[in-house]
Amino acid sequence: MNTQMMPADPTRALCNFSVSDEKLTKKAIDGALLSKADWERWPVQERAAVFLKAADLLSSDAYRFKVMAATMLGQGKTTWQAEIDCIGEMCDFWRFNARDYALLLERLNEDLTCPKNVWNSIHSRALDGFVLAVSPFNFTSIGGNLASAPAIVGNTVAWKPSSKSILSNYLVYECLEEAGLPPGVIQFIPGPHETVVNTCLQSEWLAGVHFTGSTNAFQSIWQSVALNINSYRQFPRLVGETGGKNYHVVHESADPDHVAMNTVRAAFEYQGQKCSACSRLYIPKEMWESGGGGVKEKMIRIVNEMSIATSPIDLLTSFIGPMIDEPSVQRCLNIVKKYHDQGKVLTGERIKDSQALRPFIVELSPGDLEKEIMTQEIFGPVLAVIPYEEPWESVL
Numbered sequence: 511m512n513t514q515m516m517p518a519d520p521t522r523a524l525c526n527f528s529v530s531d532e533k534l535t536k537k538a539i540d541g542a543l544l545s546k547a548d549w550e551r552w553p554v555q556e557r558a559a560v561f562l563k564a565a566d567l568l569s570s571d572a573y574r575f576k577v578m579a580a581t582m583l584g585q586g587k588t589t590w591q592a593e594i595d596c597i598g599e600m601c602d603f604w605r606f607n608a609r610d611y612a613l614l615l616e617r618l619n620e621d622l623t624c625p626k627n628v629w630n631s632i633h634s635r636a637l638d639g640f641v642l643a644v645s646p647f648n649f650t651s652i653g654g655n656l657a658s659a660p661a662i663v664g665n666t667v668a669w670k671p672s673s674k675s676i677l678s679n680y681l682v683y684e685c686l687e688e689a690g691l692p693p694g695v696i697q698f699i700p701g702p703h704e705t706v707v708n709t710c711l712q713s714e715w716l717a718g719v720h721f722t723g724s725t726n727a728f729q730s731i732w733q734s735v736a737l738n739i740n741s742y743r744q745f746p747r748l749v750g751e752t753g754g755k756n757y758h759v760v761h762e763s764a765d766p767d768h769v770a771m772n773t774v775r776a777a778f779e780y781q782g783q784k785c786s787a788c789s790r791l792y793i794p795k796e797m798w799e800s801g802g803g804g805v806k807e808k809m810i811r812i813v814n815e816m817s818i819a820t821s822p823i824d825l826l827t828s829f830i831g832p833m834i835d836e837p838s839v840q841r842c843l844n845i846v847k848k849y850h851d852q853g854k855v856l857t858g859e860r861i862k863d864s865q866a867l868r869p870f871i872v873e874l875s876p877g878d879l880e881k882e883i884m885t886q887e888i889f890g891p892v893l894a895v896i897p898y899e900e901p902w903e904s905v906l
Contacts, residue, residue: 531701535668535709538697542640542666543715545694550636550664554616558608561662564689565604569597573685580678581650583822586831591780592650600651600682604658612662636664638744639717642710643667644703644731646723647674647834648783654682656720657696665717668697670706674834703727711735714743721750725887728752753887757790761902766803769793773805773893774812778869781830782891783838789888792905795897806856806873806895813857813869820864832865833890839865842890845883846870858891867891876900 549557567573578592587595615634622630641660645653657669671679683698699706710716711734719735721728728750735746758776760769776788797803819828833839839860849855849872858870869891876896878884883894898905 532705532709535699535701535706536713538668538699539640539710539713539715541694542668542697545692546636546640546664546666549661549666549692549695552664554612554634554663557662557664558612560686560690561604561608561658564658564686564691565601567685567689568604568682569601572688573681577650577678577681577685580681581675582825584677585647585650585675586819586822586825586834587780588819588825588828588831596650596678599649600654603651603655607655607659607662615663634663636666637717637747639715639742639746640710640713641665641667641718641720642707642716643669643720644707644723644727645669645671645675645679647672648780649722650675650678650682652722653679654686656722657683658686660718660720661691661695666695666697667720668699668706668710670699670701670703670710673700673702676700707731708734711738712741714741716742716746717744718747719749721748721752723750723752725752751785753889754785755790755885755887756786756788757792758788759906760791760793760797760805762794762797764797766797766805766808769797769803770805770808770812774809774869777893778813778816778830778891781833781867782869782893783834783889785887785889787889789893790884791893791895793895793897795899798895798897809871810857813871816868818861818866818868820861820866830866830869830891833867834865836865838890839867842867842870842888842892845888846872846892849874849883869893871895873897 568577574597577596578589581587581592581596582589618632622632624630643656643660645656653671653675657667661667680698683696686696687693711731719731721731732748735748758773773788773791782789793805798806800807816830817828819825819831821832825831843860846855846858854873856871856873857868859868861868867890871893872883873895874881874884876898883892
């Protein structure tokens with residue numbers, strides 16, 4: 511494999527945990543641009559081999575347990591959640607992206623139709639410039655994927671990790687370099703969002719943005735790119751996954767035990783801190799009440815008996831752990847506060863003086879469909895329940 515690169519110093523990624531200022535961010539951009547000329551010339555098979563090797567390393571004793579431990583300590587995940595995040599999903603990202611997507615692009619040439627005396631071919635090339643990857647705290651694997659997916663196809667990347675997940679993300683970065691990723695291909699830039707992201711968005715060499723996070727943050731990035739569109743050397747590509755408001759719609763034929771247990775899991779695993787978390791439940795009123803299945807009582811019992819860790823050291827035996835930070839705790843408490851006075855909060859409380867919350871179940875009525883709790887992403891363990899009596903078709 512070709513590992514000859516330019517001198518290490520000008521391309522070296524920013525591997526410190528200090529606050530990155532504008533000058534350091536610009537240095538990282540310069541390093542990414544210097545590294546690009548050689549990296550994009552690597553055959554795709556050799557680039558893919560780096561990430562396949564990284565998947566093997568991450569799933570081995572060399573990285574598996576320390577990445578899981580960093581995710582548990584820094585992001586409040588249980589062993590189960592850390593395993594499926596760091597090992598299962600991250601390894602899948604690297605293997606699928608390298609083997610089944612990047613290499614598939616190269617095989618497109620085999621299916622080209624070539625008329626007589628004509629030779630058609632496809633040449634895949636990287637974007638002109640660097641890609642900015644902005645990752646969230648809640649999945650270590652998303653950080654690794656946002657930074658590595660553009661790199662697999664020849665781009666160099668400025669990776670801005672969440673300030674709440676720096677350690678686990680840095681270990682993923684170390685794993686990539688040990689697997690053979692040349693220094694400078696991915697620039698690891700911890701620091702304030704405003705400084706790092708805004709500096710990258712101002713660069714004339716911005717070629718793309720790979721983002722997962724809040725809708726407001728991505729809208730802000732999109733607006734900045736639009737305002738700077740005349741200063742770029744190309745049209746930056748923007749790829750973003752933002753928040754959601756997931757839901758369960760239950761039919762009367764559903765099994766009440768299944769509904770209760772799996773709605774709790776969907777809503778409250780990892781403290782509801784993911785865009786796929788179930789935050790709304792529409793359920794037949796008869797099934798919700800005790801006479802028709804008692805899903806209400808079942809869910810209340812499950813939540814009240816739930817083992818909840820108040821600190822990361824307790825996460826070995828707990829179902830959920832503490833919230834990521836105090837502002838997240840306050841956001842959840844503020845949303846449910848108004849419903850306490852109305853007697854609509856069935857479960858939920860702050861546990862002692864910790865950042866852990868016993869999940870909130872809030873029973874509403876069809877007249878509450880436009881309330882904040884039903885329309886805004888909460889990113890915490892809050893579930894709004896709407897028992898319905900209308901015909902199934904009209905509910906849908």
